[in-house]
Amino acid sequence: MPSHNVELSSSFPPDQVLGIGRTGLVVRQGQFAVKLPLRWSISSDEQVEANIESLQHERSIYQRLDSCDGVVPFLGYSDTAIKLRLMENGDLRSYLSQNKPSKALQLSWFRSMAHSLSQVHDRRVIVADIATRNFLLDAELNVKICDFTESMLMPLDTNMETADCAGYSIYTDIGQLGAVMYEVVVGEKTAFDIFKDLPLEASIGKWPQREDLPSTEGIWLGPIIERCWTKGAFASVHDLRKELDSVIVESDSVKHLGPSRNLTLLLHSIDFSQWLGVSRSAAMLVMIFGAIAGYVWSRRRG
CATH class of the missing domain: 1.10.510.10 (Transferase(Phosphotransferase) domain 1)
Structure with a gap:
C-alpha cells in the first residue's frame, strides 16, 4: 500500500516499508526492522490507541521471549515502537x-x-x-x-x-x-x-x-x-x-550416495535371480563378487 496512506511521525518511502498488518507497520531503518502502530488517515483516536496497546502487548511477549532461539531478535522498544533485527530474505x-x-x-x-x-x-x-x-x-x-x-x-x-x-x-x-x-x-x-x-x-x-x-x-x-x-x-x-x-532425507540422485550404497540400490532394483535361476540372495552374492573382481582387474590394468 502507498506510504502516503499512513500518517506517522515520519514519512516512509515504499521501499522502506517491510509490511503492513492489521494494527502495525514494519519499516526498515538501516540494519533494523522497526514496528510502529498503524495510523490510517481515516483512523479514529480510539483505533490508534488500540493499535498502540496492541504494540505494547506484543512488546511484553518479546520481552518474555528475549534470547529465545528461533525468535527474531528483540533489540529495544519505546512506548510506540519495537526494534527487531532485520531478516534479509523477508517472510x-x-x-x-x-x-x-x-x-x-x-x-x-x-x-x-x-x-x-x-x-x-x-x-x-x-x-x-x-x-x-x-x-x-x-x-x-x-x-x-x-x-x-x-x-x-x-x-x-x-x-x-x-x-x-x-x-x-x-x-x-x-x-x-x-x-x-x-x-x-x-x-x-x-x-x-x-x-x-x-x-x-x-x-x-x-x-x-x-x-x-x-x-x-x-x-x-x-x-x-x-x-x-x-x-x-x-x-x-x-x-x-x-x-x-527421526526423518531422514535421502538424495534423489544415486550419484550423491556412496559406491556401496549405489551397488545395493542397483541389486535391489533388478531381479537377477530370474536370470541366473538361483535364489535372490545367491544372485546378489554373485553380483557382488563380480563387481569386486571387475574393480580389482581395472585397477591392475590402470
Whole structure:
C-alpha cells in the first residue's frame, strides 16, 4: 500500500516499508526492522490507541521471549515502537512464491520451527497466529518466528498441556504449524482456522473439522502433518520435534550416495535371480563378487 496512506511521525518511502498488518507497520531503518502502530488517515483516536496497546502487548511477549532461539531478535522498544533485527530474505510466504526449497532445507526449517515453538511454549506463551507470513528468513535462510500480536501471555506457573484461551492452546499452535508445513511441502496455502464458519460475534473457537483441511495422503511428511491436525496426537511440540528429528532425507540422485550404497540400490532394483535361476540372495552374492573382481582387474590394468 502507498506510504502516503499512513500518517506517522515520519514519512516512509515504499521501499522502506517491510509490511503492513492489521494494527502495525514494519519499516526498515538501516540494519533494523522497526514496528510502529498503524495510523490510517481515516483512523479514529480510539483505533490508534488500540493499535498502540496492541504494540505494547506484543512488546511484553518479546520481552518474555528475549534470547529465545528461533525468535527474531528483540533489540529495544519505546512506548510506540519495537526494534527487531532485520531478516534479509523477508517472510517465508514471499520466498516460497519465488523459490522451491529442497526437502533437506524444508526439513531443517520444520525442525527449527518446532524447536522455537517448544521454547515459546516453555516460556508460557500461546502464539495463536502461526503462518508462513510470520516466519522470516535471515541471510543464510535460517527461519525465525515473529509477530506476536495475537499471542497470549500466560502466567509462569501455567500447565500448558491443559491451558486454553478462547479455544487457542498449544494444540492449535501445533495444528497451525502443520498448516505451515503443508504449505511449504505442497506449495498451496491452507488455514487451520478455529473460527471457520462460526458467527462473527463468536469469542471462543473450536477445533476445525477434518474435511475443512486438505488431504495429506501421498505427500511428503503427510503422516506427521496429519498428526498435527489430530488434537492430542502430539502431547507437546517436544514430541513433534522428536518425530521430525527421526526423518531422514535421502538424495534423489544415486550419484550423491556412496559406491556401496549405489551397488545395493542397483541389486535391489533388478531381479537377477530370474536370470541366473538361483535364489535372490545367491544372485546378489554373485553380483557382488563380480563387481569386486571387475574393480580389482581395472585397477591392475590402470
